[in-house]
Amino acid sequence: MTDLKKTGLQVFHWFESRLGLAGQVTEMAEHPTPVSAASWWYVFGSAAMVLLVLQVMTGILLALVYSPSASNAWPSLQFINHNLALGWFLRAMHGWGSDFMIAIVLIHMAQVFLFGAYKFPRELTWIVGVLLLLLTLGMAFTGQVLRFDQDAYWGLGIGASITGSIPFVGGPLVHLLLGGPIVGGATLSRFFTLHVFVIPGLLLAFVGLHLLMVLKLGINEWPMPGRIVRKADYQKNYQALTKTTGVPFAPDAAWKDAVFAAVMMLSVMACAWFLGPIGPSGVPDPTIIQTAPKPDLPFLWIFAVLAYLPPELETPVLLIAPPLIIGGLLLLPLVAGEGEKHWSRRPVAILMVTLIAVTLGIFTQLGTYAPWSPQMDAWSADPVPAEFLAHRKPLERRGAIVFQEKQCRNCHALEGSGGLRGPALDTVATRMTEDQIIRQILQGGGNMPSYGKALSPAETRALTSFLMTLHGHQAPARDASLGTMPQNGTHPAVTAPENVPATESTPAR
Amino acid sequence: MSQPTKDSQLPESRLPEKNNAAGAEKSISKQWSGTEREKLAARPSETTRRAFLFKLAVGFNGLVGLVMAVPIFGFLLGPVFKKRDDNHAWVGLGETGSFPLGETRLATYINPITGPSDGETAKISCWVRHTEDDRFQVFAVNCAHLGCPVRWFAQSRLFLCPCHGGAYYEDGTRASGPPPRGLFEYQHRLTGGQLEIFAGEMPTLSNEACAGKKPLVQLETSAANEQGRPA
Numbered sequence: 001m002t003d004l005k006k007t008g009l010q011v012f013h014w015f016e017s018r019l020g021l022a023g024q025v026t027e028m029a030e031h032p033t034p035v036s037a038a039s040w041w042y043v044f045g046s047a048a049m050v051l052l053v054l055q056v057m058t059g060i061l062l063a064l065v066y067s068p069s070a071s072n073a074w075p076s077l078q079f080i081n082h083n084l085a086l087g088w089f090l091r092a093m094h095g096w097g098s099d100f101m102i103a104i105v106l107i108h109m110a111q112v113f114l115f116g117a118y119k120f121p122r123e124l125t126w127i128v129g130v131l132l133l134l135l136t137l138g139m140a141f142t143g144q145v146l147r148f149d150q151d152a153y154w155g156l157g158i159g160a161s162i163t164g165s166i167p168f169v170g171g172p173l174v175h176l177l178l179g180g181p182i183v184g185g186a187t188l189s190r191f192f193t194l195h196v197f198v199i200p201g202l203l204l205a206f207v208g209l210h211l212l213m214v215l216k217l218g219i220n221e222w223p224m225p226g227r228i229v230r231k232a233d234y235q236k237n238y239q240a241l242t243k244t245t246g247v248p249f250a251p252d253a254a255w256k257d258a259v260f261a262a263v264m265m266l267s268v269m270a271c272a273w274f275l276g277p278i279g280p281s282g283v284p285d286p287t288i289i290q291t292a293p294k295p296d297l298p299f300l301w302i303f304a305v306l307a308y309l310p311p312e313l314e315t316p317v318l319l320i321a322p323p324l325i326i327g328g329l330l331l332l333p334l335v336a337g338e339g340e341k342h343w344s345r346r347p348v349a350i351l352m353v354t355l356i357a358v359t360l361g362i363f364t365q366l367g368t369y370a371p372w373s374p375q376m377d378a379w380s381a382d383p384v385p386a387e388f389l390a391h392r393k394p395l396e397r398r399g400a401i402v403f404q405e406k407q408c409r410n411c412h413a414l415e416g417s418g419g420l421r422g423p424a425l426d427t428v429a430t431r432m433t434e435d436q437i438i439r440q441i442l443q444g445g446g447n448m449p450s451y452g453k454a455l456s457p458a459e460t461r462a463l464t465s466f467l468m469t470l471h472g473h474q475a476p477a478r479d480a481s482l483g484t485m486p487q488n489g490t491h492p493a494v495t496a497p498e499n500v501p502a503t504e505s506t507p508a509r
Numbered sequence: 510m511s512q513p514t515k516d517s518q519l520p521e522s523r524l525p526e527k528n529n530a531a532g533a534e535k536s537i538s539k540q541w542s543g544t545e546r547e548k549l550a551a552r553p554s555e556t557t558r559r560a561f562l563f564k565l566a567v568g569f570n571g572l573v574g575l576v577m578a579v580p581i582f583g584f585l586l587g588p589v590f591k592k593r594d595d596n597h598a599w600v601g602l603g604e605t606g607s608f609p610l611g612e613t614r615l616a617t618y619i620n621p622i623t624g625p626s627d628g629e630t631a632k633i634s635c636w637v638r639h640t641e642d643d644r645f646q647v648f649a650v651n652c653a654h655l656g657c658p659v660r661w662f663a664q665s666r667l668f669l670c671p672c673h674g675g676a677y678y679e680d681g682t683r684a685s686g687p688p689p690r691g692l693f694e695y696q697h698r699l700t701g702g703q704l705e706i707f708a709g710e711m712p713t714l715s716n717e718a719c720a721g722k723k724p725l726v727q728l729e730t731s732a733a734n735e736q737g738r739p740a
Binding site: 153154158161162164165166171173176178183185189283284285286287289291292306312315373376379407408410411421444448449451 | 586588589591596615617620622623624625626627628629630631632633634650651654655656657658659660662664665666667669670671672673674676678679684685686687688689709710711713714715716
């Protein structure tokens with residue numbers, strides 16, 4: 001046993017005398033850390049790095065089988081999913097690992113921001129961190145393209161369309177992005193190059209820089225209200241703090257990092273095991289247009305923003321907002337490099353993080369069900385609720401058929417089923433008079449197409465009479481000017497719901 | 510090496526034992542690098558023949574790098590410098606008889622410019638509308654908003670986009686939603702009973718995949734939108 005130990009030591013020293021790494025590695029691992037920084041709040045950066053290693057490893061394994069050609073990528077993913085032992089699990093880990101990594105990177109960023117850790121002397125660490133965030137998002141986007149399914153194909157089209165709206169250089173940039181005039185093999189192979197060579201290379205290099213600076217400048221101390229960062233004396237104070245309260249990073253702080261990283265890995269594996277691999281969805285055949293492409297989770301909020309921006313504002317916002325946001329993030333430590341670190345003295349910082357988190361959260365949540373998208377098959381798939389047909393006259397029932405047949409349902413829900421793009425029509429007659437409904441149908445407006453050419457007068461009349469029955473238990477809306485005419489209560493506006501008469505107003509106007 | 514000074518900063522040194530049996534071997538590399546540095550530091554700073562040659566070599570490398578950059582960037586930016594005509598050609602969509610009068614049908618063609626690994630993606634769809642005897646309109650399937658595939662609904666005579674809800678009338682003009690203009694339209698011609706279109710490039714706002722002389726971005730004012738299209 002002692003012989004074995006001795007041989008082992010000899011081997012170690014043989015290498016060590018040539019590499020000379022052990023001392024430096026030990027020194028790095030044991031670099032003094034303020035005891036306040038040995039906190040559970042400080043575990044996110046290392047977890048992100050561990051997830052990156054997981055992504056690199058699973059990525060290399062997937063690359064053994066994946067074929068980066070437009071004709072074979074989709075079948076090769078199906079092959080990994082279904083024909084290779086545990087192939088599905090590897091794909092699932094890579095996919096969920098990506099989502100976890102983005103989440104952890106964002107949490108890490110919020111923590112660093114709220115703890116004022118980006119301030120002097122760690123400005124460059126923050127700036128490199130912002131680049132790391134962008135590269136991580138770049139990995140997620142290019143990775144989504146490599147899935148090369150319907151979503152990826154049309155997602156590339158969306159990317160090309162956004163790029164094409166850039167003035168002057170848009171056209172050439174589209175060709176540079178796609179590698180040719182259309183989304184095809186050249187597009188996939190250049191995204192493969194980005195995902196597998198270019199971005200990971202930059203990512204690893206910048207992670208190295210980031211880590212180097214963390215070691216060189218020391219881990220940020222736990223901020224205290226009133227402990228102001230000044231360039232003149234910060235480093236002296238920090239040195240003093242680490243001297244008096246310093247503990248070696250490993251093991252005093254690192255055990256928490258290790259526990260958290262392990263929990264994250266277990267979570268990725270649990271998601272992979274229970275939720276399975278992400279996609280691929282349908283085959284990337286451009287002639288199959290029965291598809292509603294959607295981006296992956298990290299980009300759903302952009303999907304939502306693009307739906308809600310007014311058309312006139314879209315291009316300016318798309319072209320101006322990203323440079324402003326990225327520029328702001330990059331410049332933040334240079335502008336606010338000194339001063340208070342503690343969050344309780346930086347209410348604007350708390351408000352900003354809250355606002356951004358809530359905004360991203362809401363837009364992402366909206367993106368999951370996309371209320372702005374028409375439900376393309378609601379007109380033929382969703383039944384008209386029975387109570388909207390009971391006790392209705394033939395003309396009104398005919399109107400319900402027109403309502404379905406003319407795809408109104410694709411944008412307007414009845415009893416919660418159907419599109420959400422337009423308002424639900426369960427009680428439309430309580431807020432619009434008959435004349436208003438006819439005008440709206442025929443002329444459109446307010447984000448609704450006009451149906452003047454698509455409806456015959458008879459169809460319009462049937463449809464209107466159906467819609468006029470949709471007023472729940474309230475009386476339907478009435479035109480106040482007509483209501484003044486003495487009609488002995490027979491005007492449709494004041495009749496009971498059961499016997500709304502088919503009106504004689506002419507739809508053609 | 511500055512290792513000893515850094516070590517002293519640590520509260521307690523956890524470095525491995527230095528005075529071990531292999532200590533002598535361990536110091537080899539250190540000594541070597543130490544003497545090299547001393548030598549370098551002791552050298553006069555004036556320009557020597559070697560320093561001059563080094564600068565010359567760096568300059569020479571820069572020159573070679575510059576020359577090499579031409580093919581590298583030429584290759585990388587190749588797709589950018591293609592002329593429009595290189596990316597377009599007339600493609601047949603089929604007999605005119607296969608597009609019934611008054612109807613809008615989905616047609617498919619193989620893009621005239623393809624690569625060896627395009628597979629299914631070389632196929633492109635478009636909407637063909639037969640308006641009169643020999644009058645057609647051919648629309649790109651891509652929504653003018655963000656390029657998603659629009660679907661034709663014959664009953665309501667509308668093209669609807671599944672992504673953000675852009676809607677177009679049967680003649681391709683914008684009806685509602687976020688698109689900044691009507692559907693992209695292909696140039697087309699009839700040759701010997703065949704309907705042909707001038708295609709090859711994915712239509713975006715940056716290129717002219719539309720046949721008409723429409724402005725590239727035909728923003729409709731909200732006033733025009735409000736007026737809509739009365740019957």
